[in-house]
Amino acid sequence: MSLNATLFAQLVVFFILAWFTMKFVWPPITKALDERASKIADGLAAADRAKTELASANKRVEEQLASVRDENARRLADAEKRALAIVEDAKKRATEEGSKIVAAAKSEAEQQLVQARESLREQVAALAVKGAEQILKREVNAGVHADLLSRLKTEL
Structure with a gap:
């Protein structure tokens, strides 16, 4: 075989191999590569969508947390106001009750x-009458009168 025939045979075999590769081998490989590229593109698109959804969800969560914090702060402020109102009301009632107790005690x-004065008046009157009876029953004597008056003073 000459160089030309070998070259020609190699050229024919090469073209047959190239045709066979282009017809039967290359399409499944390109199809697999295209499918893989589309899967990668879909995955990247899904990742981008997930990223935007995550950002949106994080934003909603932050908004909800802020609203919950505001609600809690408002409730806490309301509770403090109610507690202060209850304390003030209790102080007011205690002051009123104390005033009533003081007024009742004074009364x-x-x-x-008044009862003690009345009782003392009655006792003084009784003693005065008793002293006068004793003075009038006895004879008028300065020494005896002085003795009765001193006893009357001690009884008062």
Whole structure:
């Protein structure tokens, strides 16, 4: 075989191999590569969508957290206001109750004072009458009168 025939045979075999490769081998490989490229592109697109959805979800969560914090702060402020109102109301009621107790004690003390004065008046009157009876029963004697008066003073 000459160089030309070998070269020609190699050239024919090469073209047959190239045709066979282009017809039967290359299409499945390109199809697999295209499918893989589309899967990668779909995956990247899904990742981008997931990233935007995650950002959106994070934003919603932050908004909800902010609203919950505001609600909690408002409730806490309301609770503090109610607590202060309850304390003030209790102070007011305690002051009123104390005033009533003081007024009742003053009234009772005044009544007891009036009763004590009345009792003292009755006792003084009884003693005066008793002293006068004793003075009038006895003879008029300065020494005896002085003795009776001193006893009357001690009884008062």
